[in-house]
Amino acid sequence: MTDDNGTGILADVAAYYSDKLAEHGQSPRGVDWNGEEGQTLRFRQLCKIIDAPGPFSVNDLGCGYGALYDFLAAERKDLGYLGVDVSESMVEAARERLKGHAGARFIQASVPDQVNDYGIASGIFNVRLGRTDAEWQSYLEATLDALDRTSRLGFSFNCLTSYSDADRMRPDLYYADPCRLFDICKRRYSKNVALIHDYGLYEFTMLVRKRI
Numbered sequence: 001m002t003d004d005n006g007t008g009i010l011a012d013v014a015a016y017y018s019d020k021l022a023e024h025g026q027s028p029r030g031v032d033w034n035g036e037e038g039q040t041l042r043f044r045q046l047c048k049i050i051d052a053p054g055p056f057s058v059n060d061l062g063c064g065y066g067a068l069y070d071f072l073a074a075e076r077k078d079l080g081y082l083g084v085d086v087s088e089s090m091v092e093a094a095r096e097r098l099k100g101h102a103g104a105r106f107i108q109a110s111v112p113d114q115v116n117d118y119g120i121a122s123g124i125f126n127v128r129l130g131r132t133d134a135e136w137q138s139y140l141e142a143t144l145d146a147l148d149r150t151s152r153l154g155f156s157f158n159c160l161t162s163y164s165d166a167d168r169m170r171p172d173l174y175y176a177d178p179c180r181l182f183d184i185c186k187r188r189y190s191k192n193v194a195l196i197h198d199y200g201l202y203e204f205t206m207l208v209r210k211r212i
Contacts, residue, residue: 009131010086011086018087018088022089042122042205043067043122045196046156047071047072048207049120049209052117052153055080056076056079057117058081058118059084059116059119059150060120061121061146062085062086062121062122063083063084063090063094064085064090064094065097066094066098066104066106068083068122069098073101073103080103080116082106082113085109086108086109087108088108091107110146111149116150117153118152119147120157121147121157122157122158124143125159125176126173127173127174133174136174140181144184148208153209153210153211154192154207154208156208157205158204162176163197165202176204178197181206189210192208192209192211193206193207193208194207
């Protein structure tokens with residue numbers, strides 16, 4: 001996936017997060033979150049998409065060092081997990097950290113190489129890296145299409161919200177319109193869509209269920 005002038009968005013994303021990992025290590029700050037508490041709160045919202053009573057599988061798009069696997073595996077042992085990241089250093093760090101976990105697999109890619117029950121994307125739409133609103137929205141929608149293609153039962157993602165306080169908004173970040181994305185998800189992917197915008201952060205989470 002590239003933008004119109006031929007500069008690869010994904011290459012820039014990979015470089016950005018590789019630098020964060022090198023600076024902060026395998027930690028929430030290493031994937032550009034402020035701390036563990038906020039990261040856990042985000043995971044809790046995103047994982048509301050998972051309603052399987054028995055074994056299930058997850059594609060984690062933008063997996064970083066595999067923190068979502070830790071969150072899921074703490075409560076569920078019947079888990080199949082694929083972590084996908086465009087940053088080679090992130091994938092290498094995740095493989096090394098979780099090499100003893102047979103249920104976890106990691107690949108360097110922009111799209112999962114298999115269909116799993118659920119797809120989850122946390123934080124991958126926030127840092128626009130100098131792109132215009134139109135360029136980043138196009139990238140975001142193409143990524144949602146990929147999440148839809150590679151999830152069997154549903155997918156979830158989060159974004160910074162356009163309802164953020166104006167004096168706190170930064171030009172290097174992308175603040176998505178939750179109403180616009182809700183409409184896209186309802187029209188394009190499923191009639192069963194939930195918008196969560198009440199958990200105390202300047203962001204929202206979208207849950208797209210393919211069946212009830």
